[in-house]
Amino acid sequence: MSTTVTDPIDRLLDAAQSGKSLIKNRDVLHFTHIPDLILHRDPEQEQLTQSLIPILMNSRPSNLLVYGKTGTGKTLVIQKVLSKIQKRVEEGSFPIKLAYTNAKQETTLYGLLVSFGRQLGLSGQKTNDEKMWLPSTGLSISEVFNRILYVISKHETNAVFVIDEIDYLAELIQKTGKDVLYQITRANERLETGSLTLIGVSNDLTFKERLDPRVISSLSEEEVVFTNYNLNQIKQILNARIQVAFSEGIVEDAALNLCSAMASRESGDARRAIDLLRVAAEIAERTQSAKINEEHVRKASQKIEENKEIVALKSYPLHEKLLILAVMKSSEISTGETYMTYKALCKEIRQKELTQRRVTQMLSEIEMSGIISGRIVHQGTHGNTKKFKITISPDIIKETFKDELALQDIL
DNA sequence: ATTCCACAGGAAACAGTGGTCC
DNA sequence: GGACCACTGTTTCCTGTGGAAT
Numbered sequence: 072m073s074t075t076v077t078d079p080i081d082r083l084l085d086a087a088q089s090g091k092s093l094i095k096n097r098d099v100l101h102f103t104h105i106p107d108l109i110l111h112r113d114p115e116q117e118q119l120t121q122s123l124i125p126i127l128m129n130s131r132p133s134n135l136l137v138y139g140k141t142g143t144g145k146t147l148v149i150q151k152v153l154s155k156i157q158k159r160v161e162e163g164s165f166p167i168k169l170a171y172t173n174a175k176q177e178t179t180l181y182g183l184l185v186s187f188g189r190q191l192g193l194s195g196q197k198t199n200d201e202k203m204w205l206p207s208t209g210l211s212i213s214e215v216f217n218r219i220l221y222v223i224s225k226h227e228t229n230a231v232f233v234i235d236e237i238d239y240l241a242e243l244i245q246k247t248g249k250d251v252l253y254q255i256t257r258a259n260e261r262l263e264t265g266s267l268t269l270i271g272v273s274n275d276l277t278f279k280e281r282l283d284p285r286v287i288s289s290l291s292e293e294e295v296v297f298t299n300y301n302l303n304q305i306k307q308i309l310n311a312r313i314q315v316a317f318s319e320g321i322v323e324d325a326a327l328n329l330c331s332a333m334a335s336r337e338s339g340d341a342r343r344a345i346d347l348l349r350v351a352a353e354i355a356e357r358t359q360s361a362k363i364n365e366e367h368v369r370k371a372s373q374k375i376e377e378n379k380e381i382v383a384l385k386s387y388p389l390h391e392k393l394l395i396l397a398v399m400k401s402s403e404i405s406t407g408e409t410y411m412t413y414k415a416l417c418k419e420i421r422q423k424e425l426t427q428r429r430v431t432q433m434l435s436e437i438e439m440s441g442i443i444s445g446r447i448v449h450q451g452t453h454g455n456t457k458k459f460k461i462t463i464s465p466d467i468i469k470e471t472f473k474d475e476l477a478l479q480d481i482l
Numbered sequence: 483a484t485t486c487c488a489c490a491g492g493a494a495a496c497a498g499t500g501g502t503c504c
Numbered sequence: 505g506g507a508c509c510a511c512t513g514t515t516t517c518c519t520g521t522g523g524a525a526t
Contacts, residue, residue, distance in 0.1 A: 181510055209502035211509055247510090406489065426515060431490065447490085451524025454488030485526075496515075503508080 082359065093356040093363070099316040100349035102342035106147040108311055111304050115295050119152045122293040126156060126229050126268070129165055131259050134269040134290050136237075138276055139297025142340030145272050146171075148297075149233055166226070171233045174240035180251050181208065183240065184215045187232055191222045212249055220258060223265040230267045237271035238278035245281055252282065256289040299339030306331040308341050309348060317352070322363045326351065329368045347371050380463050383440050384471040390425055391433055392472060393417065396481065398434075398443050398459045399468060405448070405456040406431060419481055434459065 086092050098104045125132040139145045153169045160167050170190035177183040185207055189195065193205035202221045210218075223230050232255060234240055244250055258267040271290060279287050300308065309331060313322050330351070334344030348363075350371035355363045387395070390413075397412035398404055404412070410427050417424040425433075438445050438459070445457045461468070472478050 179511060206502065208500060208510065209508090211502095214502090214509095425513095427489090428491085428516080429514060432514095435491085447521095449521085449523050450488080451522080452486055452526090453524080454486080455521060455523085456487095456489055483526105486524090488521105490521080491519090493518085494516085497513090499511085501509080504506095 079357070079359075083357065086356075093321060093360075094316060094352050095318060096316050097349075099312045100345060100352065102142065102345045103147065106151040108308075108315075109144040109147045109151070110308050110311060111300065112144050112148050112297070115297055116148055116152055118293075118295045119148060120156070122295075123152065123156055123231075123268070126167055126231075126266075127159055131266045132268050133292035134256055135271070135293035135295065136279075136291055137270060137272045137295045137297065138274075139272075140274050140299055140338050140340065142334075142342030142344075143297040143299060144341065145297050146233075146235060149270060149272070153231060160229075165229060167229045167231065168226075169231050169233065171235065173235040174238075174243070175236040178243075180212055180240075180243055180247060180249060181210075181215065183234075184212065184219065184251065188215065188219050188222070191219060191228065191230060192226070193218055193222055212251065213254075216251070216254055220261060220267075223258075223267060224262055227264045229265065231270060232267065233270045233272065235272045236274065238273045238275045238281075241278050241281045250283055250286070252286045252290070256286055300335065300341050301339060302331055302335040305335050305339065305341055305344050309344055312345060312348070316348075317363075320362070322348070322352075323365070325365045326363045326368050329365050333368070333372060346375060350374055377467065380442065380467060381471050383442060384468060387437070389422065389475075389477055390430075391437060392475065392478060393420075393422075394430065394433055394437060395442060395461070395468060396472070396478070399461050399465050401460075403458045403460045405458055406434065407456060409434065409459060416481055420477055422477070 094100065099108065119135075119137070122135050123132045137145050137149065150169075150171075153167070157167050157169070168191055170187045172183055172186040172190075174183060177186055185205055188205040192203075194203055195205065195207065198204050202218050203225075205215065205218055222228070237252075240252065244252060252269075255267065255269050269290065279291065282290070306327065309327055313327070330344050330347045333347060334340050337343055347368060348371075351363050351367040354370050354374070355367045358367075360367070384392075384395070393416045394409065394413055397409050397416060400412055401408070410430050413430060414424045434443070434445070434457075437443050442461070442463060443459045444462050445459045447455060448458050449455050469482055473482060
């Protein structure tokens, strides 16, 4: 007896299992995979290779800065170039070690150095050689740095530190006054064997202004700038991925054009274009469509936005969530009023309220994420205040917060 | 011209946590 | 076991802002 499968989940599972899925190769639909599919970056690859060639000759290459907005392929190109160089270096003789970290994700100087140390082989557990041990906390920054130099020297490594979003590190340094970048750029003076090269990657062309002039001089020995992709280039990049990811004729021209247009409008971001295409393909697949059309792309764009909002909302601590709920209660609400409402909400759920200073700070942070918007209003004798309003649908907020136990009484 | 209000937001201090070092 | 380190989240204190009211 044959049964007709009507359940959409079963349909999707069956299609995937029988190999009839719309998407042939999912990996290609993630920007950070497949560095060979990075197009239009030959001059930058050449420039980067040129600066790093001294490694092959066993001498210290220049430190360098790489600029370019999100989705211009900076990181992929660095990975590609370094892995090619790595292959050329005879194994074991004088190895290259690439250590990558993102300064935005590593929110502390200590964390950033530990991340490098671990990639170079420093252990998280106690070892016989005490200097090869790098605990995740407890040491002074300078001791962590000493141990990193020790491991480089001991293994005679050519270490290449890639610091993505290095502008965040510059901020940290400014805040703490501990100039790790200066130490890194001058490390070679302390190393008798092995070397340390720094590649700083940044989206912000002006971040250098915040650095110590001594660091600028050694860090800007070479600079590589990745320009934004234009509409045509994005189209070609998408096309290259489409050919690998789908069977022929699956993506309609109009959909491709819209994807490229949307991404190039947002500062030539190829990552965004590929994300858009992936989500559109998933939507098309879910709706049992045989092709990917403009409508799928539009829906994908909307979905990506909504997902961003939900992730941001979920990540907030309780008091930020209370503030969002306080702002949500009126169409436009001043800082003072928000604080009063927030205090009332705290009382309702029996939480100790924070000070107004802290609340102002939190409101600015939430505003930065785009979930609320604020405008300064000058009220003369009644002083200046900031009026906040919510920028996303209250339904999304309620839906996202409904699982939070502490908030259930006030929703 | 001066005063006033309701904040914004910088700086410094503090409490607490989780670790190492000697 | 006490000194020390890094870090986060917070409080306290303070100065600056700008248009209406006086």
